[in-house]
Amino acid sequence: MDKVDRKLLNLVQWEFPVAVRPYAVMAEKMGLTEEEVLARLTRLKEIGIIRRLGGIFNSRKLGYVGTLCAAKVPPGRVDEVARIVNSYVAVTHNYIREHEYNMWFTVLALSWEELDRIVAEIKEQAGIEHLLNLPAQRMFKVNVHFEVTEVQDAE
């Protein structure tokens, strides 16, 4: 990765142009050809430096609602339970935290009913005994920088 790559990565992260030919706009800013920008970005994506390129959406405005679930999982079952929880597309984040409720994961769905159904199914499938379901009532802040780098879209 050279200096040009680094500059391009900044541009593609924070100033991606909304244009019919976005890469030509970037090329002009960088003093490169469109062809070179495309070649560099393709390579950066292939080698995994760029994890994802595309849209960052507002899940709420797309109609999604979200919850945070906290489960008490015996230490010896963490990997097994995580495999089942993580297998759901609707689960976007899952962390082990130091607490008796040790597994914390987020779930998104297109309605509250759907969300409750998925949470109930996960609880049953994963054999979780104690689970807190803590649906979001209001979002005060989601930092866009962390959003993108993470993934974005913790509910």
Add this chain to the structure above:
Amino acid sequence: MLSEIDKQIIREIQSRFPITERPFAVIGERVGLSEEEVFSRVQQYLKEGKLKRLGAALKHQRVGYLANAMIVWRVPEDRIDQVGEQLASFEEVTHCYHRATAPGWPFNVYCMVHKHTREECYEAARRLSEAVGIKDYFLLFSTRELKRTSMSYFHPKEKEKGDVQLG
């Protein structure tokens, strides 16, 4: 409301935005619309705030932020909005939510801080606590990341269990 074609476009933009001269033309070919039509819909999503922006996410971006704490607060009902807004106004708070309580779990406001050390997280929590005048809180540190991904919106399997990889 979003039509089926909008959902298709959103899926395309989210998961496989093309790195090619005319990405909206390629998406248009995939979903059966013209480049102009796709581009004008994308501009509309931006205008409506459905799409925040276009951009890339890189690997290893959180290097340096080794301690990440979720701070959980118990706030009197009539102060939730004010406290939430005030917490959110701090730059070091990256996420802040009001969440429903659960039986035996009276906490209702959640925020995240990312710092280099745990001590810095505790210090931040003390500062926040003083600012909002809420003493009933605690910190939850993450010790392991099990999943961190962006949502695959309108994924055909989003209502179902995905493929469980055994072993």
